[in-house]
Amino acid sequence: MSELNTDFLKQSFPALSGSQVYFDNAGGSQVARHVGDRLVEYLYTANVQLGASYPASAQAGQMVDAGRAALAMLMNAARPEEVVMGATSTQLLGQLAQALSQDWQPGDEVVVTNFDHEANIGPWVKLADKGIVIREWKMPHSAHEPDLADLRSLLSDRTKLVAVTHASNIYGTINPIPKIAQAVRKAGALICVDGVAYAPHRAVDVQALGVDFYVFSAYKVYGPHFAALYGRYEALLAAGNINHRFFTRAKVPQKMEPGNANYELAYACTGIIDYLVAFAQEHGINMQGRAAIEGAFDVITAHEERLSDRLLDYLRKRTDATIIGAPEADHMQRVPTISFTLADRNSRDVVEAVDPTGLGIRYGDFYSRSLVEGLNLPNADGVIRVSAVHYNSVQDIDRLISALEAA
Numbered sequence: 361m362s363e364l365n366t367d368f369l370k371q372s373f374p375a376l377s378g379s380q381v382y383f384d385n386a387g388g389s390q391v392a393r394h395v396g397d398r399l400v401e402y403l404y405t406a407n408v409q410l411g412a413s414y415p416a417s418a419q420a421g422q423m424v425d426a427g428r429a430a431l432a433m434l435m436n437a438a439r440p441e442e443v444v445m446g447a448t449s450t451q452l453l454g455q456l457a458q459a460l461s462q463d464w465q466p467g468d469e470v471v472v473t474n475f476d477h478e479a480n481i482g483p484w485v486k487l488a489d490k491g492i493v494i495r496e497w498k499m500p501h502s503a504h505e506p507d508l509a510d511l512r513s514l515l516s517d518r519t520k521l522v523a524v525t526h527a528s529n530i531y532g533t534i535n536p537i538p539k540i541a542q543a544v545r546k547a548g549a550l551i552c553v554d555g556v557a558y559a560p561h562r563a564v565d566v567q568a569l570g571v572d573f574y575v576f577s578a579y580k581v582y583g584p585h586f587a588a589l590y591g592r593y594e595a596l597l598a599a600g601n602i603n604h605r606f607f608t609r610a611k612v613p614q615k616m617e618p619g620n621a622n623y624e625l626a627y628a629c630t631g632i633i634d635y636l637v638a639f640a641q642e643h644g645i646n647m648q649g650r651a652a653i654e655g656a657f658d659v660i661t662a663h664e665e666r667l668s669d670r671l672l673d674y675l676r677k678r679t680d681a682t683i684i685g686a687p688e689a690d691h692m693q694r695v696p697t698i699s700f701t702l703a704d705r706n707s708r709d710v711v712e713a714v715d716p717t718g719l720g721i722r723y724g725d726f727y728s729r730s731l732v733e734g735l736n737l738p739n740a741d742g743v744i745r746v747s748a749v750h751y752n753s754v755q756d757i758d759r760l761i762s763a764l765e766a767a
């Protein structure tokens with residue numbers, strides 16, 4: 361496959377017409393025009409309360425349902441009711457912990473990692489207040505791939521759930537979720553996967569992964585500031601109700617959406633599919649629906665590997681650079697979220713020297729605080745992170761390399 365069609369990308373992402381180069385995409389991506397169009401369509405044609413008997417209300421309800429169906433298709437959920445919509449992944453994971461723990465007893469156990477974003481650690485750790493025992497699956501020293509044997513040693517017949525990330529927002533490495541899910545299932549526990557750092561780069565397939573819960577943030581996948589939590593139907597059905605007191609557990613997924621999700625943002629998510637289908641067609645894949653999504657992400661994966669390769673090649677050659685994560689671009693191993701440090705340089709100083717060049721990179725712990733603290737980088741202000749997505753070009757990376765040289 362040749363380079364991506366940059367005219368198409370510029371038409372699809374209005375923000376790309378400006379001079380800013382976006383390399384903080386793991387923090388939030390640019391939004392596709394298709395998404396903005398859907399958002400405006402909802403607000404201008406369907407902005408009524410749902411659930412009433414007048415036709416406009418029913419039509420608005422169908423539009424919100426279409427948003428849920430789009431999010432289900434993005435994750436390959438078996439049915440739309442398996443999607444809980446909400447403002448952010450952090451909030452959805454907090455709600456999930458609240459719902460599941462209604463049935464847990466003191467002495468029950470949860471496994472969290474020290475390499476996740478805090479969003480998939482904190483809500484579970486807080487359950488210690490209820491007597492839930494928290495076990496920590498630690499990354500082996502100086503590694504960026506967790507050891508499955510370590511996880512197995514933490515599982516017991518009291519384990520209720522394992523919370524783990526699909527791709528690290530620091531290392532960029534992809535964890536072997538199908539294998540992890542298998543081990544967790546064997547122990548009779550549930551698995552909750554944070555897919556936030558993975559979903560912008562690959563077609564998520566919750567059924568192939570074999571997970572119970574999976575969360576991602578639409579605003580990092582070219583969509584609006586919104587998030588979705590997949591729950592395997594039976595697992596959602598069994599969870600407690602966190603909505604109005606008179607909702608029953610059978611009210612899936614509304615029992616998990618207190619106060620309702622934002623309607624216009626839900627409908628705007630249909631624009632993510634519109635964009636991916638248009639992207640696929642623009643790159644020679646004449647398919648619709650899920651097949652188009654998978655085709656689009658295949659093209660995206662190949663392009664992103666080229667971007668990673670260019671930057672990692674530069675960093676590998678720099679004797680003062682330490683790559684935090686897989687040093688190779690292999691798309692089976694990593695996404696193009698690349699973190700590094702420079703010897704004797706403060707990460708913040710480096711990033712601030714790059715800022716005036718119009719290349720938006722970033723330093724810090726990115727709320728993966730246990731992970732970054734474990735790296736033991738005194739006075740470094742965390743790592744330098746360059747997080748690319750498919751609308752970045754090889755030329756963008758070359759500009760960044762020049763800026764890093766100058767910095």
Ligand SMILES: Cc1ncc(COP(=O)(O)O)c(C=O)c1O
Nearest residue numbers: 448449450477479529556557577
């Ligand atoms: C890996 C990862 N998980 C979770 C989150 C939290 O997402 P949200 O902002 O939707 O709560 C982030 C945000 O940066 C993230 O990078």
